[in-house]
Amino acid sequence: MIQVALPQHLRTLAGVEGAVRVEIRGQVTQRAILDAVEASYPVLAGTIRDRATQKRRAFVRFFACGEDVSLESPDAPLPEAVASGKEPFLIIGAIAGG
Amino acid sequence: MSGVRVLVGTRKGAFILSSDGARRKWRIDGPHFGGWEIYHLKGSPADPHRLYASQCSGWFGQMIQRSSDGGRTWEAVGNDFRYDGIKGTHQWYDGTAHPWEFKRVWHLEPSLTDPDTVYAGAEDAALFRSGDAGLTWTELSGLRGHGSGPRWQPGAGGMCLHTILLDPANAGRIFIAISAAGAFRSDDAGKTWKAINRGLRSEHIPDPEAEVGHCVHRIAMHRSRPSVLFMQKHWDIMRSDDAGDTWREVSGNLPSDFGFPIEVHAHEPETIYVVPIKSDSEHYPPDGRLRVYRSRQGGNEWEALSKGLPQRDCFVNVLRDAMAVDSLDSCGVYFGTTGGQVYASADSGDSWAPIVRDLPAVLSVEVQTLP
Numbered sequence: 001m002i003q004v005a006l007p008q009h010l011r012t013l014a015g016v017e018g019a020v021r022v023e024i025r026g027q028v029t030q031r032a033i034l035d036a037v038e039a040s041y042p043v044l045a046g047t048i049r050d051r052a053t054q055k056r057r058a059f060v061r062f063f064a065c066g067e068d069v070s071l072e073s074p075d076a077p078l079p080e081a082v083a084s085g086k087e088p089f090l091i092i093g094a095i096a097g098g
Numbered sequence: 099m100s101g102v103r104v105l106v107g108t109r110k111g112a113f114i115l116s117s118d119g120a121r122r123k124w125r126i127d128g129p130h131f132g133g134w135e136i137y138h139l140k141g142s143p144a145d146p147h148r149l150y151a152s153q154c155s156g157w158f159g160q161m162i163q164r165s166s167d168g169g170r171t172w173e174a175v176g177n178d179f180r181y182d183g184i185k186g187t188h189q190w191y192d193g194t195a196h197p198w199e200f201k202r203v204w205h206l207e208p209s210l211t212d213p214d215t216v217y218a219g220a221e222d223a224a225l226f227r228s229g230d231a232g233l234t235w236t237e238l239s240g241l242r243g244h245g246s247g248p249r250w251q252p253g254a255g256g257m258c259l260h261t262i263l264l265d266p267a268n269a270g271r272i273f274i275a276i277s278a279a280g281a282f283r284s285d286d287a288g289k290t291w292k293a294i295n296r297g298l299r300s301e302h303i304p305d306p307e308a309e310v311g312h313c314v315h316r317i318a319m320h321r322s323r324p325s326v327l328f329m330q331k332h333w334d335i336m337r338s339d340d341a342g343d344t345w346r347e348v349s350g351n352l353p354s355d356f357g358f359p360i361e362v363h364a365h366e367p368e369t370i371y372v373v374p375i376k377s378d379s380e381h382y383p384p385d386g387r388l389r390v391y392r393s394r395q396g397g398n399e400w401e402a403l404s405k406g407l408p409q410r411d412c413f414v415n416v417l418r419d420a421m422a423v424d425s426l427d428s429c430g431v432y433f434g435t436t437g438g439q440v441y442a443s444a445d446s447g448d449s450w451a452p453i454v455r456d457l458p459a460v461l462s463v464e465v466q467t468l469p
Contacts, residue, residue: 009133009158013174043174047158051178052200059157093157 002028003088004037010048010091014041019088028083030062031074048091063090100469102424103168104432104453105149106440107136107462112151114169115453119426121444124453130172131163138205138419141168141466145213150232152203152218160202162218164232175232179203179220182239188222189251198222198242205419207262211269219259223250223276225288238288241274246293246310253277253313253332254378260418261317265324273327273342278313281329283342294342298331316418318360320367328370328397330360330418335372337397348397353384359421363446364429368396371423371431371447373416381436382413390433392447406450407441414439419462426467434460 001021011017022036031054038045049056054074056062061070065079065087081087104115111129130136131153139151147168153161160179163172179200190196201221209215214231224242226235241247250257258277265271270287273294280295298312305311313332320326329336329345333356336345349355354374363369372391376384383389388407391400414437424430431447434440438457443450 007157009155013161043161046160046177050159052180057157057159 001085002033002036002082003085004033005088005090006037006044007091007093009093010044013043013047016041021085028078029075030069030072030078030089033078033089034074059094061092061094063092100426100467102426102430103141103146103466103468104422104440104442105139105141105169105462105464105466106434106457106460107138107151107419108434108438108458108460109135110458112136112139112153112169113454113457115440117453121424121426121430121442126454127169129458130169131161134161135202136461137202138462138464139163140206140208140464142208142213142216143210144208146466146468148208148213148231150206150208150216152206154202160200162203162206162232176228176234179218179224179226179235180237181224181242182237186242187248188257189249191252193251195248198224200224201256204258204260205262207264210264210266217262217264217272219262219274221256221258222252223257223259223279225259225262225272225274227288238284240284240289241282241291244282244291244293246279249310250276250279251311261314263317263319263324263327265319266321267324271324271341273317273319275314275317275329277315278332279310280312281314281317281327281342294338295345296343297338297345297347298329298336299334299347300332302332315358316360318362318370320362323367326367326396328360328362330357330372332356332378335360335397348393350393350398350400352391352400353389353402357416358418359416359433361421361423361431363431364423364425365427366394366429366446369394369446370396371421372400373421373433375415381415386410386412388412388414388435390431390443390447390450403443403447403450405448406443417461419464420460422463422465424465424467430465432463432465434463436460 003019100119106113111132113128142148149165151163185198187195205219207217218226261275263273325341327338335349390403414435421433436459
């Protein structure tokens with residue numbers, strides 16, 4: 001199971017505490033993780049990536065194993081530590097504005 | 099005993115203020131959706147337990163929340179607002195063509211008769227309708243297809259569709275207003291639209307009397323006379339007696355005719371309220387004195403209402419959706435400020451008192467009169 005850490009506001013929307021866990025068959029990528037998160041928590045659709053374009057929202061960032069992978073291709077494989085569930089995939093609201 | 103429920107949207111959450119018909123003691127619930135901008139929340143006229151709220155964030159986008167128990171509990175419903183067909187372009191601030199992009203919902207207007215039907219006014223300007231209590235949304239794209247859409251331009255706050263008025267006497271008639279395109283009317287439930295801006299004059303646009311391009315801030319009507327409309331334009335208070343076909347200025351003796359909200363008394367269709375603001379770059383009351391102005395003649399002659407309001411060193415603003423009236427026998431008038439105060443008058447504006455003083459900046463105020 002892959003661990004996904006959500007920012008507080010999205011945890012509140014999803015009604016969860018702590019990291020969520022999703023199962024992915026096949027290659028573990030940003031897109032696969034977000035598809036799985038939205039399938040498990042439909043209320044989050046549109047909050048992490050734009051509904052129409054499926055692009056990452058501008059003030060949301062993705063981290064894996066201490067690296068900012070926000071600008072990587074959504075179809076690029078994520079590190080093995082994330083794919084194996086040892087390390088969480090972090091979804092973070094950028095520190096911006098009020 | 100009857101009561102009121104005041105629905106307050108703020109920069110950092112929603113608050114629900116409740117009182118009995120005396121409107122002296124208030125209970126304050128909130129924040130709901132703490133940390134999110136609540137542009138607007140409004141109750142269904144057909145079912146006072148049904149509320150809708152527009153919840154948004156610069157980080158996480160748009161949510162629509164629905165309550166079926168008067169705001170005690172909420173559930174997120176649909177947030178998929180897609181422009182119909184080819185999106186096209188409108189004008190950007192510099193006059194270049196800019197593709198339509200959904201940003202947020204400014205205003206929610208529940209149907210007068212069906213709690214599950216609700217309209218949403220969006221930025222970039224578009225009108226959406228849901229017939230399933232907010233689960234799914236469909237654009238009424240005839241509005242953007244009016245033909246003038248490519249000439250619409252954003253106001254300073256964005257190109258927002260902020261006013262939706264449903265005609266209680268004519269189910270097919272809808273009025274909307276857009277900053278900075280102007281006012282539009284549909285007589286066929288939103289399929290086709292007509293620009294209704296004749297008589298408006300805006301000195302800051304290339305053609306001051308253009309068909310579109312006017313920065314309309316708010317429109318109001320009394321439900322007993324839906325063909326009489328009142329408008330707070332960027333500058334100027336305007337009035338129409340023919341459902342918007344023509345307008346005339348009724349700013350009269352106001353100290354400033356710039357402002358945002360305009361409201362009509364619940365029982366006196368010729369009594370209207372505005373909050374004069376110094377100018378378009380100085381968004382605070384003239385002389386640092388917060389005054390509501392009331393006209394009992396449908397405009398032109400205005401009286402200042404200041405009893406109970408701060409009369410020195412007050413530099414707050416009152417935004418376009420932040421004023422409302424209740425329909426108790428003695429009409430209550432309410433407004434919220436960017437300083438976080440919500441003021442109430444239980445005597446048609448003669449005197450005021452704060453319900454609460456220290457909320458986040460108030461974006462919207464709506465009132466439900468409860469049986």
